[in-house]
Amino acid sequence: MKKKNDPWYIHAGLWVVIVILTFILIQVSIVEPTRITRLENYYKNESRARMTNLKQAEMLYEKIHGRYSDNLDTLINFIKTDTTVHALIVGVDTVTNKSTNPFVNLTDGKFSPESLYISPRSGKNFIVKVDTTLEVDTVINRRGKIVKIDSNITIGTRYVIESPDSKDKIGDLYSDALKNTSSWE
Numbered sequence: 001m002k003k004k005n006d007p008w009y010i011h012a013g014l015w016v017v018i019v020i021l022t023f024i025l026i027q028v029s030i031v032e033p034t035r036i037t038r039l040e041n042y043y044k045n046e047s048r049a050r051m052t053n054l055k056q057a058e059m060l061y062e063k064i065h066g067r068y069s070d071n072l073d074t075l076i077n078f079i080k081t082d083t084t085v086h087a088l089i090v091g092v093d094t095v096t097n098k099s100t101n102p103f104v105n106l107t108d109g110k111f112s113p114e115s116l117y118i119s120p121r122s123g124k125n126f127i128v129k130v131d132t133t134l135e136v137d138t139v140i141n142r143r144g145k146i147v148k149i150d151s152n153i154t155i156g157t158r159y160v161i162e163s164p165d166s167k168d169k170i171g172d173l174y175s176d177a178l179k180n181t182s183s184w185e
Contacts, residue, residue, distance in 0.1 A: 042107060043121040047163050048184060049104045054116050054126060054161050055170045055180060056102040060085055067156030070130040072117055079113045124164040131158040131173045 057075045062068050064084060069075050079085050089111075091100040103111045117125055137150040158179055160171040172178035 043165070046107050046120040047165065048168060048182070049106050050116055050120070051126065051161050051163060051168060051170055052182070053103045053111065054128065055182070056104075057116070058128075058159050058161070058171075059180060060088070060102065062156075068130045068159040069156065070128050070159070072125060072128055075128070076113045076116055079116075119163055119165050121165040127160075127162040127164060129160050129162075129173060130156040133157060 054072075054075065057079050058068050060082075061075060061078055064082065069078070089101045089103065092098065093100055101111070105111055106115060119126060133154040135152045135154070137152075139147045139150065141147050158171065158173050158176065160169055160173050162169045167183065169183045171180060
């Protein structure tokens with residue numbers, strides 16, 4: 001009995017299909033997950049660096065104005081225009097010869113105030129909130145009657161900066177112990 005050989009083009013076609021499937025398998029199992037992991041690490045690190053810079057802006061704003069701000073425009077305008085902040089950014093410590101710049105360089109290697117508005121992943125603005133405290137004092141006379149009620153509203157003694165894309169946050173509206181504390185530290 002004589003065995004019939006398959007034509008060469010069937011074998012060539014099978015080899016082409018095997019090569020294409022191997023290429024697709026490598027893309028799906030190795031290349032794409034690696035790219036996604038790198039991109040996720042970039043988003044996480046960039047977002048945290050921007051939030052850290054917002055924290056530094058809040059701390060400088062509080063140092064100069066005596067309260068925190070809940071407005072991103074106010075904070076970023078403060079960074080751009082305030083002479084004290086500018087002196088810190090360009091200054092050098094005379095003892096250690098290190099920069100006094102409180103802001104962290106972003107992934108591209110430089111600091112830009114405009115980058116502090118948005119989260120790199122979604123392009124949404126960071127969420128900045130400050131607390132409002134209402135202190136009520138009641139004045140009572142000797143007979144037990146209420147004479148007057150004094151109230152004092154304090155705004156901006158605590159702040160929180162939240163990322164719109166993750167659970168990362170800096171600060172807390174309810175606890176002084178978590179003031180200026182990052183959730184990822």
